[in-house]
Structure formats: structure tokens, C-alpha cells
Amino acid sequence: MALNKKRVVIVASLLSLLFLSIFWLVKPQLKNDNEVVEAPPVPEPTIKYGIVVDSLVTIEEKIGKNQFLADILLPHQISYQEIDRLAKKAKEVFDVRKLRTKKKYTILTSLDSLAKAQYFIYDPSPYFYVVYDLRDTMNVYKVERPIETRRMTGSGVIYTSLWETIVKNKLPIEVAVKMEDIFGWSIDFHQVRKGDKFKLIYDEQFIEGQSVGVAGVTGAEFVHNDVDYQGYYFEVADVDYHGYYFDGDARPMKKVFLKSPVRYSRISSGFNRARLHPVLKRVRPHLGTDYAAPKGTPIYAVAGGTVTKVAFSRGNGKYVKIKHDRKYSTQYLHMSGFAKGIRSGVHVKQGDVIGYVGKTGLATGYHVCFRFWKDGRQVNHRKLKLPPPKPMPKKYIPAFESLRDSIQLQLDEVQYLMEDELPVKFTEDNNSKPDSLKS
Ligand SMILES: [Zn+2]
Structure with missing residues (x-):
């Protein structure tokens, strides 16, 4: 018995000694903060498109005008027969006829200039690339680059225009469109003015650290004319609200009518019962609102309805009329x-x-003349009190309210930056602004 116990003790101490020595052997590799000390440098292989390229020559080019795969590969010792075989193999994955001018491609070939190229990689967009493995049996595969979504916040105080504020605050340009989608029902974005401000929480997508776009806005706040507006994204499974933004009282942001039939336009002439007509040069009522916008800008139906007229007349030019219900109709001219x-x-x-x-028709510049009928009478839609949208079904309200509160807490955390704190200063010109966003 005693001997057995002694044996156990000896074995136990030997074991702990062993553990201790292992620990001491391992320990010098660890720093206090648990960081592993760098191992002696082993050269990292260089990987491009998932291929080790250290022993290869990389040729990066762009597809030229009228350049076909054969034009690219023949100089790299790939025969016509091989190109033909490759094209057939590629059909299911990414047809070689879909290669487009000005898109990037890479050829990986060995150092021996007379050797055959080993890979052709077509890299047309941040989202994916296609590898044409030219070795032996040939193989074609498409690789989607992983997209990382990051929750971001942003804010802006308007000094000149919404556009400029977004640029100066280094926010993605798309947030302008997203905000108009959310608030365009309540705020006339033609009237956004100095001192207006906004905050927002949004999901931005990145590929290899580069932004590729805004996936969506979770919540936003817009102060216009000292009135505070909020929009919260909430999914209502069985009701189609086209956008799912609600205000703090669970009312849909979306109204029955859009504020205007074109985006990023400028009102060049308002509704006026005694206007001097610019072409006819005499007083004639202007029973519509003119939105000036570049030629070809899309014109939207401001509400659902039935098209009653698609026609041309000398005055109206090409125009469309829509009947929304028994009460309302709209018309879009020129x-x-x-x-x-x-x-x-x-x-x-x-x-x-x-x-x-x-x-x-009778028009001096590119614009849409927008006309609005209520009960058969032409009215100024900008002064109209329009019917409210359908409310959120009651059963969703508790879930909505808890989501709203958590979004609002996050919005409250976001700070407004003052003019001198902006990432980009208010000194540069904004000539790079796309025409569609000029106001
Ligand atoms: Zn007009």
C-alpha cells in the first residue's frame, strides 16, 4: 500500500516536472501580453489570385479595343487549338466572348520567355475574377471576392448643398440617394438649406478594404427648417411598403405621392395662375411645376395608377397622363x-x-412640366395636403418600438462635425460633381 502510494507520488512529480519543462520551453516564445514572438523570417510566398507567383512573371494589362482572347494568348505560346479548347471549357463558367474592352487582365508565365503562359486571369470588377488555368488539361474557374459589411455612422451640417456636405464629410455618395428615399416624402430636397443637418447609421460594403457601396441605411435623422425627422428601417413581413422606413410613431415614411417626378432637379418655374409664358410672351397661367433636369433624366410616376394617355401635342410635346384614383391624376410633359x-x-x-x-413641344430648356389634378381641377401639388399612407399593422408595433429605441440610441451617439473639423475643407471647387446632382 505504502509502496504504491510512493509510486504514485513519484509518477506525479515526474509528470509535473515534465509539464513544467514543457511550459518553460514554450514560455520564452510568449511575451507578457501573450503575443507570439516572431519566428525566424521565412519568406512569405507572394500570392495573386490565389496562385503563388514567386517563380512566375506577372503581366498586367487591359483588354484593348477589338482584342480577342487569341490576340492576347497567341504571343504567349498558346496555340489556336488550345485557345479553342479553352474557349469551349470556359463556356459554362465565363464565356471568353464576354471579355470587355478596358477591363484588367493578368498573364502569369514562367521566366523563360519562350515558355507557355500558365494562367490568364480576367479581372473585370471588384466582385469577382476568372482564372483560366492554361496548364495541361486546362481549367476555368470564377472566384467571388468576399464582401465585408461594416456598420458605419455619419453626419453632416449643410453649409452650401447636401452634395457638398456629403463630399466634405467623406461619406459615400450613395447616402444622398438613400436619404432622399427615406425623407423625400416629408422633406422637399429642393429646399434643403444652410443649417439643415443629418445623421445616419448605414451598412457599407468593402472588398479588400475598398468601399464598393452602401447596402442600406438602418436609421437616419434629418433636421430641416429646425424640424426633426427620423426614419427607422423595419421589415414588415406581410405588408409591402417599398422601403420599410417608419417614423418614430410607426407611421410609414412613404406617402401616397412622390414629392417630385424627377430626382436632383431644380424647380425652374412654379405653379402660377398669372405667368408670362417664356415662349408665347404673354400672360398665361402656368398650371404645373417645371423641374429642370438634364436630357434623358428618368421621370417617375409619383403614385401608382393607370396610364390614360401617351401622346404628342404641339404644346405639350410628348406627354403621359396617369389616373391614380377617382380623385387624383397627374401629367408629365415635354x-x-x-x-x-x-x-x-x-x-x-x-x-x-x-x-x-x-x-x-413648347419648351425652352430640358425640363418636365408636372401637372396635378384633384377632383378634375388643376392644383399646385406642392401646397396640397395629401392623404396619409396605410399605418403599420398593430401587431408589429412592440417589435418596432424596441428596434426604434436602439437605433435612436445609436443616432444620439453620432456627433455633428463643425466646419473646421471636417475631413475635407470647404475650399475646393466641386466641378467633379455629376450633372445629375447639380442643382
Ligand atoms: Zn410647365
Whole structure:
């Protein structure tokens, strides 16, 4: 018994000694903060497109005008027969006829200039690339680059324009469109002015550290004319709200009518019962609102309805009229052309493109003259009190309210930056601004 116990003790001490020595052997590799001390440098292999390229020559080019795969590969000792075989193999994965001018490609070949190229990689977009493995049996595969979504916050105080504020605050340009989608129902973005401000929480997508776009806005706040507006993204499974933004009281942000039939436009002439007509040079009531926008800008149906007229007249030029219900109709004049499928009797949804900005008929510049009828009478839609949208079904309200509160807490955390704290200063010109965003 005693002997056995002694044996156990000896074995136990030997074991602990062993553990200790292992520990001491391992320990010098660890720093206090558990960081592993760098191992003696082993040269890291250089990997491009998932291929070790250390012993290869990399040729990076762009596809030239009228350049086919054969033009690219023949100089790299790939025969016509091989190119043909490759093209057949590629059909299922990425047809070589889809290679486009000005897109990037890479050839990996061995150092021996007379050797055959080993890989051709077509890299047309941040989202994916296609590897054409030219060795032996040939192999073609497409690789999607992983997209990383990051939750971001942003804010801006408007000094000149919304556009400029977004640029100066280094926010992705798309947030302008997203905010208009959320608040365009309540705020007339033609009237955004100095001192207006906004905050938002959004998901931005990145590929290899580069932003590729905004996936969505979770919540936003816009202060316009000292009035505070909030929009919270909430999914209502069985109700189609086209956007799912609600205000703090669970009312849909979306209204029955869009504020205007074109985006990023400028009101060049308002509704006026005694206007001097710019072409006719005499007083004639202007029973519509003119939105100036570049030629070809899409014109949207401001609400769902049935197209009652797709026509041309000397005054109106090409125009479309939509009957929304028994009470309301709208009309869109001076179009350069109609959208595909738009003809009398067709049903359109709110936001559907019905035509494009032009200056057909009696018009001096590119614009859409937008006319609004209520009970058969032409009215100024900008002064109209319009019907409210359908409310959120009651059963969703508790879930909505808890989401709203958590989004609002996050919004409250976001700070407004003052003019001198901005990442980009208010000194540069904004000539790079796309025409569609000029106001
Ligand atoms: Zn007009």
C-alpha cells in the first residue's frame, strides 16, 4: 500500500516536472501580453489570385479595343487549338466572348520567355475574377471576392448643398440617394438649406478594404427648417411598403405621392395662375411645376395608377397622363421619349420610370412640366395636403418600438462635425460633381 502510494507520488512529480519543462520551453516564445514572438523570417510566398507567383512573371494589362482572347494568348505560346479548347471549357463558367474592352487582365508565365503562359486571369470588377488555368488539361474557374459589411455612422451640417456636405464629410455618395428615399416624402430636397443637418447609421460594403457601396441605411435623422425627422428601417413581413422606413410613431415614411417626378432637379418655374409664358410672351397661367433636369433624366410616376394617355401635342410635346384614383391624376410633359412598355391602359407603380426628360413641344430648356389634378381641377401639388399612407399593422408595433429605441440610441451617439473639423475643407471647387446632382 505504502509502496504504491510512493509510486504514485513519484509518477506525479515526474509528470509535473515534465509539464513544467514543457511550459518553460514554450514560455520564452510568449511575451507578457501573450503575443507570439516572431519566428525566424521565412519568406512569405507572394500570392495573386490565389496562385503563388514567386517563380512566375506577372503581366498586367487591359483588354484593348477589338482584342480577342487569341490576340492576347497567341504571343504567349498558346496555340489556336488550345485557345479553342479553352474557349469551349470556359463556356459554362465565363464565356471568353464576354471579355470587355478596358477591363484588367493578368498573364502569369514562367521566366523563360519562350515558355507557355500558365494562367490568364480576367479581372473585370471588384466582385469577382476568372482564372483560366492554361496548364495541361486546362481549367476555368470564377472566384467571388468576399464582401465585408461594416456598420458605419455619419453626419453632416449643410453649409452650401447636401452634395457638398456629403463630399466634405467623406461619406459615400450613395447616402444622398438613400436619404432622399427615406425623407423625400416629408422633406422637399429642393429646399434643403444652410443649417439643415443629418445623421445616419448605414451598412457599407468593402472588398479588400475598398468601399464598393452602401447596402442600406438602418436609421437616419434629418433636421430641416429646425424640424426633426427620423426614419427607422423595419421589415414588415406581410405588408409591402417599398422601403420599410417608419417614423418614430410607426407611421410609414412613404406617402401616397412622390414629392417630385424627377430626382436632383431644380424647380425652374412654379405653379402660377398669372405667368408670362417664356415662349408665347404673354400672360398665361402656368398650371404645373417645371423641374429642370438634364436630357434623358428618368421621370417617375409619383403614385401608382393607370396610364390614360401617351401622346404628342404641339404644346405639350410628348406627354403621359396617369389616373391614380377617382380623385387624383397627374401629367408629365415635354418628354424626350417614353419608357418601354408605357402605353395607354397600362398599370404603373409608384416610382416606375414612365419617360425621360426632354424639351419636346413648347419648351425652352430640358425640363418636365408636372401637372396635378384633384377632383378634375388643376392644383399646385406642392401646397396640397395629401392623404396619409396605410399605418403599420398593430401587431408589429412592440417589435418596432424596441428596434426604434436602439437605433435612436445609436443616432444620439453620432456627433455633428463643425466646419473646421471636417475631413475635407470647404475650399475646393466641386466641378467633379455629376450633372445629375447639380442643382
Ligand atoms: Zn410647365
